[in-house]
Amino acid sequence: MIRLHVESPLRAGVRVEPTSDQARYLTGVMRQKLGDSVLLFNGRDGEWRASLVEIGKRGCVLTAEVQTRAQTSVPDLELVAALVKRGPLETIVEKAVELGCARVRLITTRRTNADHVRLERLRAIMVEAAEQTGRLDVPEIIAPEKLERLLDGWDASRRLMFCDEGEGFDALQDGASAPASAPVLPALDALRDAPRGPWAVLIGPEGGFDPSERERLRGLAFCTPVSLGPRILRADTAAISALTLWQAALGDWRA
Ligand code: SAH
Numbered sequence: 001m002i003r004l005h006v007e008s009p010l011r012a013g014v015r016v017e018p019t020s021d022q023a024r025y026l027t028g029v030m031r032q033k034l035g036d037s038v039l040l041f042n043g044r045d046g047e048w049r050a051s052l053v054e055i056g057k058r059g060c061v062l063t064a065e066v067q068t069r070a071q072t073s074v075p076d077l078e079l080v081a082a083l084v085k086r087g088p089l090e091t092i093v094e095k096a097v098e099l100g101c102a103r104v105r106l107i108t109t110r111r112t113n114a115d116h117v118r119l120e121r122l123r124a125i126m127v128e129a130a131e132q133t134g135r136l137d138v139p140e141i142i143a144p145e146k147l148e149r150l151l152d153g154w155d156a157s158r159r160l161m162f163c164d165e166g167e168g169f170d171a172l173q174d175g176a177s178a179p180a181s182a183p184v185l186p187a188l189d190a191l192r193d194a195p196r197g198p199w200a201v202l203i204g205p206e207g208g209f210d211p212s213e214r215e216r217l218r219g220l221a222f223c224t225p226v227s228l229g230p231r232i233l234r235a236d237t238a239a240i241s242a243l244t245l246w247q248a249a250l251g252d253w254r255a
Contacts, residue, residue, distance in 0.1 A: 001037060001038060001039050001049075002026065002030060002032070002038040002039065003038070003039040003040075003041065003047075003131045003132075003134070004018060004022055004026075004038055004039070004040055004041075004131060005040075005041055005042065005043075005127045005130055005131055005138055006018060006022075006040050006041075006042050007042060008042065009042065009044075009045060010040055010041070010042055010044075010045040010046070010048045010064050010067075011045065011064065012064060012065065012066065012067075013063065013064065013065075014063070014064045015053075015061055015062070015063055016040060016050060016061070016062045016063070016064060017059060017060075017061055017062075018059070018060065018062065020058065020059055023058075023059040023060045026038065026052070026060060027052075027055050027060055032052055033052065033055075034052055034053065034054075034055060035051055035052065036051065036052050037049050037050065037051050037052075037065075038050055038051075038052070038062065039068060040062065040064060041130075041135075041136045041137070043071075043136065043137035043138060044071060045067075045071060046067050046068075046069050046070045046071040046072075046136060047067065047068045047069040047136055048064040048065065048066065048067050048068060049064075049065050049066050049067075049068050050062040050063055050064045050065060051063055051065060069136065071136055071137075072136050073102075073137065074100040074101070074102050074135070074137070074139075074252065075100065075102065075199075075247075075250075075251045075252055076102050076158075076197070076198040076199070077100065077101050077102055077198075077199050077200070077201065077243070077246060077247075077251060078101065078102060078103045078104070078105060078158070078198075078199070078200035078201070079092070079096045079101045079103070079104045079105070079200070079201050079203070079239060079243065080105045080107055080150070080160075080200050080201065080202045080203070081093075081096075081104065081105070081106060081107070081202075081203045081235070081239060082106075082107050082108065082109050082112055082147070082203060082204050082205035082235065083106055083107070083108055083112050083113075083114040083115075083117055083144055083205065084114055084205055084206055084235045084236070085114060085206070086114075088234060088235055088236040089114070089117070089122070089236075090121075090122065090125055091236040092104075092203075092235065092236050092239045092240075093122045093125055093126055093129075093141065094125050094126070094128075094129045095236070095239065095240045095243070096126075096139065096239065096243065097126050097129035097130050097133060097135065097138070097139055098129055098133045099240065099243040099244060099247060100135075100243075100247060100251065100252060101139050101243065102139055102140075103139050103140045103141075103142065104126075104139055104140070104141045104142065105141075105142045105145070105150065105200075106141070106142065106143065106144040106145070107144060107145055107146065107147045107150055108144050108145070108146055108147065109146075109147045109204060109205055109209060109210070109213060110209075110210040110212070110213060111204070111205050111206075111207035111208060111209070111210055112205045112207075113205065113206065113207070114205075117143075117144060119141060119143055122141055123138075123141055126138055126139060126141060147213060151216065151217075151220065154220075154222065155198075156221065156222045157197070157198060157222075158197075158198040158199060158200055158222065159194065159195065159197070159198070159199045159200070159222055159223075159224060160199070160200050160202055160217075160220070160222055160223045160224065161187070161190075161191070161199060161200065161201045161202065161224050161226055161242065161246060162202045162217045162218075162223050162224065162225045162226065163187075163201065163202060163203050163204070163226060163228055163238055163242050164184050164209070164214060164217070164218075164225040164226065164227065165204075165208055165227070165228070165232050165233075165238075166183065166184065166227065183227070184225040184226060184227045185225075185226060185227065186226070186227050186229070187226035187227065187228055187242065187245045187246075187249075188245060188249060190224050190225070190226045191224070191226070191245065191246065191249035191250055192249065194224060194249070194250060196250055199246060199250065201239070201242045201243055201246055202217070203235055203238050203239045203242065204235065205235065206234075206235060226242070228241050228242060228245075
């Protein structure tokens with residue numbers, strides 16, 4: 001059945017007017033007729049079966065009938081992702097929704113190249129991903145902020161899983177034999193005995209974090225540096241891998 005995210009409150013008998021895009025999708029693309037049922041959610045009132053009661057030129061109207069699922073929530077996991085090129089960034093936010101993030105924060109870092117971001121477009125991608133994946137909420141997306149400022153205001157009760165590729169490519173290219181800083185633990189080892197509760201996953205830009213950023217991060221009491229293996233991953237792959245490992249170790253992929 002088609003699932004739509006709506007803003008309006010949901011309870012028995014309430015009339016809901018989907019956006020014009022949703023109406024076009026319902027009656028145009030999916031050819032829904034009067035009396036057909038769809039599922040609605042708004043992030044607060046659970047999931048409701050609704051039926052199509054009016055179809056007009058400029059939109060349509062649904063009436064919520066019965067609640068099909070009570071509201072659920074995801075673990076308190078944030079993704080903190082540096083801005084990257086548009087394609088990978090769109091992948092990152094879509095996968096963050098599928099992988100059960102509660103919130104996505106965008107950041108700029110010293111090596112961030114991308115400078116503008118279409119938040120509305122990212123938000124639309126997240127709504128679609130939530131509709132498709134069966135979630136009953138759409139994670140919040142927070143406009144880019146400087147990494148430094150984010151860390152200045154960080155709530156220390158939230159742990160930060162810092163995905164640190166180490167010396168990375170630079171070291172490989174220089175032919176350096178020993179890394180300049182201590183190796184980081186593989187993610188699963190680092191998370192094995194880690195506390196549950198609120199967490200965030202931090203992923204850097206294409207160029208990685210610069211040495212001063214890495215040094216600051218490694219010195220923070222709430223920060224757990226982790227490695228995602230011996231290969232350098234692109235930011236989108238790194239985000240997907242890190243969120244997967246966190247969900248498996250501490251999140252709702254556990255029994
Ligand atoms: N600076 C790197 C590329 C950065 S990859 C280079 O040498 O070219 C983008 C981001 O993905 C990194 O900042 C890091 O957060 C994450 N990442 C990629 N591979 C990783 C790995 N093997 N372990 C941990 N994090 C990784």
